Amino acid sequence: MKQNIKKLSYFLLSIFVILLFYLTYITFQQGEALATHPQNRRMAAKEAAIIRGTIYDRQGVSLAETKWQGQAGQRVYQTVEHVFPSAHVVGYVSERYGSSGLEAAYSKELLGLTEADAVENLLDKILNRTPRGNDLILTLDASLQSRALALLGNRRGAVVALDPRTGAVLAMVSSPAFNSNTLKDPEVWNQLNKDEANAPLLNRATQGAYPPGSVIKLVTGAGILTNQVDQPEKTIDCPGYVIIDGNKIADNQVHHQVNFSKALAVSCNTYFAQEGVKLGWHNLLNTFEKFGLNQNPHLEIPVRAGTFAAAERRNKSQLAETSFGQGDTLLSPLHMALACAAIANHGTIMKPYLVKEIRKPEGQVVRVTESTPWLTATTPEIAGLITQGMVGAVDWGTGSGASLRGIKVAGKTGTAExxxxxxxxxxxxxxxxxxxxxxxxxxxxAVIVEKGGSGSKVAAPIARDVMAAALSGK
Amino acid sequence: MLANLRKEERSLLYYITAFLAVGVLVLYLGQPEFNTVYELALGSGYKLPFWWFVVMLSIGTMAGFWLISAYWRVAGFKCDPYLMPITASLTALGLIFLFRLRPQYAERQFAWLLFGLVALVIITTLLRKMDWLEDYKYIYVAAGVILLVLPIFFGREQYGARSWLDLGLFQLQSSEFVKLLLVMFLASFLAENRRVLSAGSDQLWGISIPGIREYGPLVVMWGISLLILVFQKDLGTALIYFCTFLAMIYAATARMFYVSAGLLLFFLGGTVAYYIFDHVQARVDIWLNPWAYSSGKGYQIVQSLFALGSGGLFGSGLGQGLPGLIPAVHTDFIFSAIVEELGLVGGCAVLVLYMCFIFRGFMIALNARNDFTALLATGFTALMGLQTFIIIAGVIKLLPMTGVTLPFISYGGSSLVANFVLLGMLLNVSHEVNQGNETEY
Incomplete structure (x- = not known):
């Protein structure tokens, strides 16, 4: 009988060893997934006990801050005339609806839960202090934000302004905006989500998908010059239309003799259609890629990379249309702003960024974003030639609506069908x-007004005022 | 050597006192602002500061264990010196977590603990000579049946199981005590009949075919388990009864026939129960995929898994986690709370403590002087081990969840007292061993 008891004891002890192994398996194999599972309220509870850091604009204006009331905090967002102009970039944080924008991307920093904060958090725990997360200082300018949103008015659209020398995003608004403070009301939330016509929660600046129209000519132009399809001085005759593959494509008017620079200034579709066809699909797409149009610049908020005609649709007339910004091409305002920044910054696109600095609540700087080049789109010479055409556009061409007194402006209009x-x-x-x-x-x-009309009449004046405000603000 | 048994026991108790003190201190440091006045539930509304209440209960607990050890020394009781400290450490851990989770339950648990300790003293005093217990096996059966049947007629349904007897002042879960009677009955029955049962009477084509005498007990036991399942809806208890029975009959006869036939019957009964009883089916469905029911009937196990997963290697720290999100965390799911706050390390430590208990229990059984006491020790140890395994496997979703308590740690009065009775019986066997064999240990 002793033998039996021994065997029984081995059996019982070994089933406990199974428990030990299974518990270890749960901890190491499933622990992370279980701890961060959306239904696990521990994360939310932990976050609710932390004073979330403040988000400031570049001038120190508070865009989002947590007002602490004893046990819990309330996130308060800046409002200008009942909406938050930076709503799409800053985003929101809600127990019920999760988080978006920079609130989501910088959640760890705002909550002070990065590895760098570990010592601080331990001290907070020991000293029983309410932990407070880090502050963000954005590159955005709050006054420029509200100005840009006001300029868009009740029209749908977006404005992106950035510093081409650093990549710092100075303004990024999407209209219609919303009031992030009211999202906790389920009725408001449902209304915002149901409004498909206006899609107020969509950040048009980075996730909008628009045909670029003539503004793409900056990029097509760079492709034409880079691949030396024709000399910039060479003129062609524009009869007001062009026939590609038997299809007649109407131009906006008869431009007569146009060279590269004039073609940009007067936005001649005939020139770009003809030269684009000469350039060919391969070189055109190559140029688009160099300008980052189909790439994600990793701005830390969701960005929709541009898309072009699918391989099976790449015929000659699609090529001509793509060259002047129609066809299947769909781009975001951010991508157009970055392409323009390449021209402004001698061919180099600096990596765009929204967060300038992360600071501890006491003001100590945790991290400063250094500007780094993102892409080399073209050469300084070609950028210079394109700039000439863009200056012409504003001085005497289609973009005159954007001219500023005493300041030379380079620009390009687009009217996308x-x-x-x-x-x-x-x-x-x-x-x-x-x-x-x-x-x-x-x-x-970069300005877009959705179904707003002509680029010269509608978008150029908005851009003028945004540029004027940005330059005077410095 | 023997003279040192109690000394060894007491020095272990000092370590456990330190452990309990550290636990209380950590709880205190974790929330010093928590200085509410605690109103005693059992002391007719007497009020005292919360932390005084905690300290008094802690001191009371350790003093209780220490006094028993001192009493045993005076009374010349020569039991195993490790079992009681293991029990004390589990009890202390349970108290720490009850202070942290539900202080009102800590108070009740302490009251039950006093009953348990008194029961331990009585048993280790009166039942030291155990041989005569073998003669009353049919009284155990009768008492057991009465205790089992009473709740069916007078019982109250709680947590989906109808096994509570309402005695006015407190409630008693009679099935906790029936477990002990079951082991005592089986030990005496098997000690008398084991030779007959191991041999096998008839043979057919060279294979021994068991007669009615052999599979009779098996079928009866299976029937009793099923009855508990049907009338008390108590899946866990039924499982423990049946598994303990199989363990003891294996120890007595070494015939795999019983184990395999028993398992076959078990799966047969389980399958039928799955299709007949909704609550059995629900338990199994939840076990297979709790996530599909994560906001309904699977909520508890999903919350338990969240707690386990959130603990990590070292846990969130005592008092720093959120085990309160698990329903019934102070009874069935207390192990999840321990793992969340003390981590994998803490969970494994608890498991190792139970393994030590089982190891000591089987050591006693192996050294027992006759078949009856050997089987008694085997049965009690197996009962303790199986119950622990079944509940822990349930909360970590290794097996379907069945509502039973974690011995000595979970809140549960009847369970605590019954477990101290079990401890007392085991210690009596070990006293007998040590008394007869002075060189042992």
């Missing part, structure tokens, strides 16, 4: 990209 079989009378998207001062660029602006 949105007509299709379902909506044959749809108004075009109004585009403008440009920079100022043209000889020493400090600000690049």
């Amino acid at each position: 949105t007509k299709n079989t379902q909506d044959p009378t749809s108004a075009p998207h109004a585009w403008f990209v440009g920079f100022a001062p043209a000889d020493n660029p400090q600000v690049v602006v």
Whole structure:
């Protein structure tokens, strides 16, 4: 019988060893997933006990801060006339609806839960202090933000302004904006989500997908010059239309003799269609890629990379249309601003960024974002030639609506057709990209007004005011 | 050597006192602002500061264990010196977590602990000579059946199981005590019949075919387990009864026939129960995929898994986690709370403590002087081990969850007292061993 008891004891002890192994398995194999599972309320509870850091604009204006009331905090966002102009960039944080924008991307920093904060957090625990996260100082300018949003008014659209020398994003607004403070009301939340026509929660500046229209000519132009399809001085005759592959493509008017520079200034579709076809699909797409149009600049908020005609649709007339910004091309305002920044910054695109600094609540700097080059899009010479054409556009061409007194402005308008079989009378998207001062660029602006009309009349004046505000603000 | 048994026991108790003190201190440092006045539930509303209440209960607990050790020394009781300290450490851990989770339950648990300790003293005093217990096996059966049947007629349903007897002042879960009677009955029955049962009477084509005498007990036991399942809806208890029975009959006869036939019957009964009883089916479905029911009937096990996963290697720290999110965390799911706050390390330490208990229990059984006491020790140890395994496997989702308590740690009065009775019986066997064999240990 002793033998049996021994065997039984081995059995019982070994099932406990199984428990030991299984518990270890849970801890190491499933622990991370279980600890961060969305239904696990521990993360939320932990976060709720931390005073979330403040988000400031570049001038120190508070965009989002937590007002601590005893046991819990309330996140308060800046409002200008009942909306938060930076709502899409800063985003929101809600127990019920999760988080978005920089609130989501910098959650760890704002909560002070990065590895660098470990010592501080331990001290907080020991001293029983309410932990407070780090502050963000953005590159955005709050007054420029509200100015840009006011300029868009009640029209749908977006404005992106950045410093081409550093990549710092000075303004990024999407209209319509919303009031982040009211999201906790389920009714408001549902309304914002249901409004498909206006899609107020969509950040049009980075996630909008628009045909670029003539503003793409900056990039096509760089491709033409880089691949030496024709000399910039060479002129062609524009009869007001061009026939590609038997399809007649109408131009906006008869431009007569146009060279490269004039073609940019007057936005001649005939020139770019013809030269684009000569350039060919391979070189055109190559140029688009060099300008980062189909790439994600990793801005830390969601960005939709641009898309072009699918491989099976790449015929000659699609090529001509793509060259002047129609066809299947869909881009975001951010991508157009970055492409324009390449021209402004001698061919180099600096990596765009939104967060300038991360600071501890006491003011000690944790991290400073250093500006780094992102892409080399073209050469300084070609950038210079394109700038000439863009200056011409503002001085005497299509972009005159963007001219500023005493400051040389370079710009390019775009009027992207949105007509299709379902909506044959749809108004075009109004585009403008440009920079100022043209000889020493400090600000690049991209403006789109959805179905707003012509780029010259609608988008150029908005860009002018944004550039003026950005330059005077410095 | 023998003279040192109690000394060894007491020095271990000092370590456990330090452990309890550190636990209380950590709780205190974790929330010094928590200085509410605690109103005694059992002391007719007497009020005292919360931390005084905690300290008094802690001192009371350790003093209780220490006094028993001192009493044993005076009374010349020569039991195993490790079992009681193991029990004391589990009890202390349980108290720490009850202070932290539900202080009102800590108070009740302490009251039950006093009953348990008194029961331990009585048993180690009166039942030291155990041989006569072998003669009353049918009284155990009768008492057991009465205790089992009472709640069916007078019982209250709680946590989905109908096994509580309402005695006005407190409630008693009679099945906790029936477990002990079951082991005592089986030990005496098997000690008398083991030779007959191991031999096998008939043979058919060279294979021994068991007669009615052999599979009779098996079928009866299976029936009793099923009855508990049907009438008390108590899956865990039924499982423990049946597994303990299999363990003891294996120890007595060494015939795998019983184990395999028993398991076969078990799966048969389990399958039928799965299709007939909703609560059995629910338990199994939740076990297979709790995430599909994470906001409904699977909520508890999912919360338990969250707690386990959030602990990591060293846990969130005592008082720093959120085990309160698990429903019934102070009874069935207390192990998840321990793992969340003390980590994998703490969870493994608890498991190792139970393994030590089982090891000592089987050592006693192996050294027992006759079949009856050997089987008694084997049965009690197996009972303790199986119950622990079943509940821990349940909360970590290794097996379907069945609501039973974690011995000595979970809140549960009947369970605590019954476990101290079990401890007392085991210690009596070890006293007998040590008395007869002075060179042992």
